Amino acid sequence: MTTSLPIRFQDDLVARLRSRARRIPGATASGLAQLYVDEGMRVEEYPGIIFKSGPSGRRAALAAGPDVWEVIRAVSEIDERGEAAVEATAELLNLPESQVRLSMRYYADYPTDIDAEIARNAAEAEDAYRAWQIECRLVA
Numbered sequence: 001m002t003t004s005l006p007i008r009f010q011d012d013l014v015a016r017l018r019s020r021a022r023r024i025p026g027a028t029a030s031g032l033a034q035l036y037v038d039e040g041m042r043v044e045e046y047p048g049i050i051f052k053s054g055p056s057g058r059r060a061a062l063a064a065g066p067d068v069w070e071v072i073r074a075v076s077e078i079d080e081r082g083e084a085a086v087e088a089t090a091e092l093l094n095l096p097e098s099q100v101r102l103s104m105r106y107y108a109d110y111p112t113d114i115d116a117e118i119a120r121n122a123a124e125a126e127d128a129y130r131a132w133q134i135e136c137r138l139v140a
Contacts, residue, residue: 009033046106048099056120060106060113062099069117071095071103 009017017029024032035058039051042060050063060068071093080088086104090097107114 042106042110045109046102048102049106056117056124059117060110062095062103065095065099066093067117068103068106069114069121071100072107072114073118073121075100075104 014029017032021027021029021032039058043049043051048063049060049068051058052061052067062068062071065071071089074092075085075089078085078088078092086097086100089095090100093100
């Protein structure tokens with residue numbers, strides 16, 4: 001569901017939004033404005049979280065570390081549970097425990113976004129593995 005919110009932007013900001021939207025396939029100035037407002041609010045709510053652009057789109061990441069989805073995947077795959085899982089993940093990823101906890105708090109509020117990144121990465125890994133198997137068969 002969306003709600004209209006009349007808002008006025010300075011002319012130079014609108015020009016920058018439109019310019020950026022033209023460079024991104026399928027993007028609109030209003031869509032980018034909504035994205036940047038959402039990301040800005042998340043960054044304010046979770047100091048230490050930033051957003052990075054990449055082949056799969058924009059994603060949440062630790063300012064001084066990996067993407068949030070990578071931390072969450074590691075936490076979920078590690079054998080330890082409870083506080084030991086936080087400690088083991090921090091050691092595995094060479095992060096302070098506070099960064100693992102920050103990622104977990106972010107995930108608690110935005111699980112759909114992070115789960116989608118984990119699924120996308122798993123699908124890309126499967127595709128790469130299948131391509132590698134085909135290459136191996138071709139040169140065998």
